[in-house]
Amino acid sequence: MEPLVHVRDLKVRFVSRDSTVHAVNGVDFDLAPRETLCILGESGSGKSVTLRSLMRLNPPRLTKMTGTVRVGGHDLVTTSERSLADIRGSVVSMIFQEPMTALDPVFTIGMQIRETIRRHETISREDAERRALELLELVQIPSAKRRLAAYPHELSGGLRQRAMIAIALSCRPKLLLADEPTTALDATVQIQILLLLRKLQQDMGMGVIFVTHDLGVAAEIADRVAVMYAGRFIEEGPVSALMRDPLHPYAQGLLGATVHGGVRGKRLTTIPGAPPNLAQVPTGCAFAPRCAYVEPACLAAVPAARSPIPGRAARCIRVPDHAVSTAA
Amino acid sequence: MIFYLIRRVLYAIPISLAVSLVCFMLVHIAPGDPINAIVPPDAPQAVVEQIKHEYGLDKPLPVQFGLWLYQVSQGDLGRSLATGRSVWSDLRPATANTLRLAVTASLIGFVLGLILGGLAGTFRGTWIDRIATTFAVAGVSIPHYWLGMVMVILFSVTLGALPAMGAGPGGATDWAWDWAHIQYLILPAVTLSVIPMGIITRTVRGVVGEIMNQDFVNTLRGKGMLPRNIFLHVVKNAAPNALSVMGLQLGYLMGGSILVETVFSWPGTGFLLNSAIFQRDIPLLQGTILVLALFFVALNLIVDLVQTALDPRIKRS
Ligand SMILES: Nc1ncnc2c1ncn2[C@@H]1O[C@H](COP(=O)(O)OP(=O)(O)O)[C@@H](O)[C@H]1O
Ligand SMILES: [Mg+2]
Numbered sequence: 001m002e003p004l005v006h007v008r009d010l011k012v013r014f015v016s017r018d019s020t021v022h023a024v025n026g027v028d029f030d031l032a033p034r035e036t037l038c039i040l041g042e043s044g045s046g047k048s049v050t051l052r053s054l055m056r057l058n059p060p061r062l063t064k065m066t067g068t069v070r071v072g073g074h075d076l077v078t079t080s081e082r083s084l085a086d087i088r089g090s091v092v093s094m095i096f097q098e099p100m101t102a103l104d105p106v107f108t109i110g111m112q113i114r115e116t117i118r119r120h121e122t123i124s125r126e127d128a129e130r131r132a133l134e135l136l137e138l139v140q141i142p143s144a145k146r147r148l149a150a151y152p153h154e155l156s157g158g159l160r161q162r163a164m165i166a167i168a169l170s171c172r173p174k175l176l177l178a179d180e181p182t183t184a185l186d187a188t189v190q191i192q193i194l195l196l197l198r199k200l201q202q203d204m205g206m207g208v209i210f211v212t213h214d215l216g217v218a219a220e221i222a223d224r225v226a227v228m229y230a231g232r233f234i235e236e237g238p239v240s241a242l243m244r245d246p247l248h249p250y251a252q253g254l255l256g257a258t259v260h261g262g263v264r265g266k267r268l269t270t271i272p273g274a275p276p277n278l279a280q281v282p283t284g285c286a287f288a289p290r291c292a293y294v295e296p297a298c299l300a301a302v303p304a305a306r307s308p309i310p311g312r313a314a315r316c317i318r319v320p321d322h323a324v325s326t327a328a
Numbered sequence: 329m330i331f332y333l334i335r336r337v338l339y340a341i342p343i344s345l346a347v348s349l350v351c352f353m354l355v356h357i358a359p360g361d362p363i364n365a366i367v368p369p370d371a372p373q374a375v376v377e378q379i380k381h382e383y384g385l386d387k388p389l390p391v392q393f394g395l396w397l398y399q400v401s402q403g404d405l406g407r408s409l410a411t412g413r414s415v416w417s418d419l420r421p422a423t424a425n426t427l428r429l430a431v432t433a434s435l436i437g438f439v440l441g442l443i444l445g446g447l448a449g450t451f452r453g454t455w456i457d458r459i460a461t462t463f464a465v466a467g468v469s470i471p472h473y474w475l476g477m478v479m480v481i482l483f484s485v486t487l488g489a490l491p492a493m494g495a496g497p498g499g500a501t502d503w504a505w506d507w508a509h510i511q512y513l514i515l516p517a518v519t520l521s522v523i524p525m526g527i528i529t530r531t532v533r534g535v536v537g538e539i540m541n542q543d544f545v546n547t548l549r550g551k552g553m554l555p556r557n558i559f560l561h562v563v564k565n566a567a568p569n570a571l572s573v574m575g576l577q578l579g580y581l582m583g584g585s586i587l588v589e590t591v592f593s594w595p596g597t598g599f600l601l602n603s604a605i606f607q608r609d610i611p612l613l614q615g616t617i618l619v620l621a622l623f624f625v626a627l628n629l630i631v632d633l634v635q636t637a638l639d640p641r642i643k644r645s
Contacts, residue, residue, distance in 0.1 A: 057550055082554075089552035096550075101543040106564050106640055117549045151640040167551060 002073060004175055004207040005031035005054065010067040012049050012231075015209060022281045023049040025231035026067075026307070036201060036208040038218040038239070040254065041228035046213045050228070050253065051177050054209065055092050056084055072174050090120040092175040093168040098184050099160035100287035103152040109136070109163045110148030113170050120171045135166040140196060158189035162196070171198065175207045183213065194220060213253065219243060227251045230276050230286035232302075239328055247314040250287045285316070293318060333633060342627050347621040351395050355613050365559065383409065383611075396614070405615035410607045415597065415615040419601060424617055425454055425495055426589070426596030428503065430581035432513055433520035441528025442522070449536025450562075460529055467526025476519040476591035483515060490515055493593040516592040520585055524577040533564045533575045568639045575631035582627075583620045 012024035024046045031037055039047045052058045053065060056076050069076040072091045076084070096102040104112060113132040119324070123131070136144035140267060141163040152160055161181060168176060178197065182190040198221050201208050212218055218225055222239040227248065235248040246252045253271040273290035276282055284299035285291070291298070297317055306314040306321035367376055379388045383394055397407060405415035408592040441464075448460035484492035496502070503509055539545065539562050548558050586598035593599070597616050604612040638640050 055550060057546065085549075085552045085554055087552070088550055094547075095548045096543060096547060098543060102547045104544045104548070104561050104565070106638070107561065115553070115557065119552055119554075119557065153641055164547075167547075 002070075003030040004031070004033045004035070004072060005072040005209070006068065007054075008068040010050070010053060010069060011065070012046075012053055013064040014058075014062045016062060019279060020279045023231055023278060024053065025281055026302075027231070027233055027308075029226060029233060029236065029288065031175075031207050031209065033207055034201075034205050036210060036221055036223045038225045039209065039211045039223035039228055040213075040218060040225060042254075043213075044278075045228045046231040047146070047228050048179050049128055049231075051179050051209060051211055054175070054177055055094060057088075057089050057094070069247070086120070089116055089168075089173070090171040091173055092177065093171070093173040094177040094179065095161070095164050095168050095181045097180040099157055099164050100152075100184070102164055103160060103167075105152055107151075108148065108150065109150055109155070109166075113148075113163075113167050116167055116170045131170070135170055136163070138169070138200070139163070139166045141166075145199070157185050158193065161185060161193055165193075165197070172204060173206060176201070176239055177208070178208065178210045180211050180213065181202075182217065190217075192228075197221065215243070227254060230282060231278065232286070232315060234287065234316070235312075235314040236305075241309075241312060247308065247312065247319050248287075248316045249291050249293055249318075251314070332636065336629060336632060340625055342624055347625060348397060348618055349393065349613055351617045351621060352396060354617070355610050356389060356392075377626065383395070383407075400615075405618075406611035408609050408612045410604075410609045410612070415612050418612065419597070419615050419619060422595060422597045422600040422616070424503065425594060425618070426582060426585060426598065428583060429513065429516055429520060429589070429594055429596055430578060431519040433581055433585075434481060434524055434578045436517060436521035437524030437577070438528055440525045441612045442532055442570070444525070445529040445532025446536055448533040449538075452533075452537045452540075455531070457543050460533065464526040465528035467522045467529065467542070470522060471527075472519060472523070473591050475522060478587055479519055480591070491605060495595050513622075516585075516588050516594050519592075520581060520588050524574075524581065527577060528570070528574060532566065532570055535569045536562060539565045564638070568635045568642075571634055571638070572631045575627050575634075579624045579627045583622050 007030070008028050008052060010024055010027040011022075014021040014023060027046075027050055029037070041047050049058060054071055054076070056065070056069075056079075058065065065077060067077065069085070074083075074087050074091065076087070079087070102315075103109070107115075110129065110132050113135055114125070114128040117128045117131055118125075132148055133144055136147055138170060141147050141159055141162050147155065147159070147163070152163070155163065161184075165181075168213045181197070184195050185193060194217060197208070197210075200206075201221075208221075210218075210221060216327065219239060224237065225239045225242045226233045226236040226241075227246075227250065228234070229250050235242065235245075235246060235251045242251070246255050250271070271290060276286050276289070282302070284301060285303050288294045288298040295317075303315045303317050305315050307313040307315075308320050308322050330351040367379060377386070387395070396406070403416075405419065407413065408415055408418060411418070429590055444460040444463055448464075451457055480492045483490045491512050492515065494512055496504075496512050545558060545561070548561060553561075582597070585594075585596065586602055588594070589596045589598035590602055597620060600612065602607070602615050604616060
């Protein structure tokens with residue numbers, strides 16, 4: 001069976017007159033239907049750009065994107081703008097970090113849900129209105145009927161994010177992308193939104209790719225975790241195994257040596273040194289300058305993904321490679 | 329909403345009163361004696377006193393203001409010192425002419441400005457943007473009267489295509505929307521449209537560019553909306569700002585066309601003001617300034633109301 005998401009050697013560069021940013025430098029992964037993948041990584045490691053690539057949402061004029069990206073059987077790299085617009089919102093949709101600014105301030109919540117439905121389905125205004133109401137109830141917004149007529153600034157941050165989720169789910173996408181959807185919210189609201197997302201994912205059977213800073217969130221919601229550094233997945237594996245026993249020195253540092261299982265609310269540990277400048281593609285392991293175990297071979301070439309156990313992989317020459325598969 | 333509307337209209341009343349006072353005072357604190365303009369320098373003192381009395385110029389200023397305000401509120405703007413005709417009989421056709429010129433010029437300027445500014449804002453940093461911005465800068469920097477004279481030389485003198493002066497074959501008072509009249513309107517209107525074109529282009533470019541950079545546009549693209557759907561969102565977001573600038577521009581054109589009206593001998597309020605100033609025709613001057621100022625107050629009120637109606641974030645209570 002074809003996976004829901006199939007990404008091979010995804011590279012994204014932002015080219016402007018005076019600089020080039022190599023934001024994503026070769027990402028490979030698959031996502032099965034109904035599976036949840038969490039992407040972890042320091043700020044600037046390319047998580048958002050990777051996520052946006054899954055609906056080709058990076059600014060078109062600056063972005064050079066290569067590789068293979070297939071979502072629900074659609075080739076996103078080569079498809080036309082027009083068919084891309086048909087795919088966005090119906091096959092794959094996205095929740096953003098800032099519910100404050102992600103909604104149009106001068107249109108009502110109801111209108112912003114209705115226009116999404118009517119963009120993808122032939123449906124009367126009244127039916128769209130009814131669907132919008134059901135969606136607000138689905139995301140557990142109290143007094144949903146009244147909230148249809150509300151403008152974004154009349155809702156709290158948590159309610160706005162729920163409305164955003166309602167918009168994203170309005171055409172029952174197969175894949176939901178969530179870019180730090182709880183980072184901008186209060187701690188208690190964060191947990192509510194997270195539980196809601198997990199419930200909706202199970203009820204609707206969507207695949208979810210979730211970007212977060214929060215290990216506890218990842219432990220709560222993910223089936224698998226990918227750790228991103230300088231535009232690559234440097235380690236990937238099932239959530240519990242990866243968190244218990246990270247393979248890559250960067251992942252070890254990031255997760256903190258003593259984290260077991262994952263403590264809710266625990267933030268990523270900071271590692272001495274700064275992430276690499278993305279103006280050049282690193283010729284060796286991008287983490288080498290900050291790594292305690294660096295050796296000459298690390299700088300010679302970018303380490304390939306090595307898989308010590310089926311289902312797990314890391315890009316580090318110190319990791320033994322047993323399974324000779326492409327499961328990474 | 330209805331209370332807000334009533335309150336805003338009520339607010340306009342004290343503003344209009346203040347405006348009237350300023351109009352009245354401005355004319356009276358300006359140097360020079362208006363009487364000198366109508367009576368010969370060697371006229372006997374008794375005659376001067378008599379005329380002063382007839383026009384109420386012998387009374388103290390506050391009394392003069394009160395009387396003038398009372399008359400104005402009755403719809404009577406007084407009599408011109410220079411011609412003896414009622415001010416309104418000169419002012420009415422002049423206002424109509426200026427309104428025609430200002431509205432036509434605004435329409436040209438707004439349409440061009442909206443198109444150029446919209447394109448420039450959408451395609452920021454491209455050659456489209458650079459061309460539109462060049463037009464905008466040229467529009468606000470080229471002096472009116474200079475452009476007016478160039479147009480006259482080019483289209484009237486050299487090509488002989490359009491008339492250079494006046495408002496139609498029948499003079500100032502009979503206007504019709506036919507070619508015989510419209511050909512007189514073209515040159516002054518185009519000349520006058522250049523500044524609003526530039527300003528609207530600049531404003532709309534800024535507003536649209538800013539809106540296109542906002543996160544919600546990304547959300548719209550992310551839910552599959554087509555460019556024409558997104559255009560609608562951008563228009564509704566840009567409308568309050570764009571409309572308020574357009575309202576002000578229309579206001580400026582109403583009062584600010586003295587130079588262009590003079591270059592083209594367009595018999596409007598600017599032309600009228602010009603002659604009233606040179607003849608020190610106080611009633612005419614006061615009446616004209618007052619009408620223009622009230623136009624400005626009314627325009628501001630309309631802009632405010634429209635803006636409030638369009639933008640849900642402005643509080644209405
Ligand atoms: N539109 C863009 N133009 C230029 N550079 C960009 C753009 N978007 C992201 N980048 C750069 O790409 C890199 C990765 O960004 P991002 O994916 O947002 O990181 P994060 O992991 O924090 O989500 C950063 O260096 C960022 O500055
Ligand atoms: Mg990010």
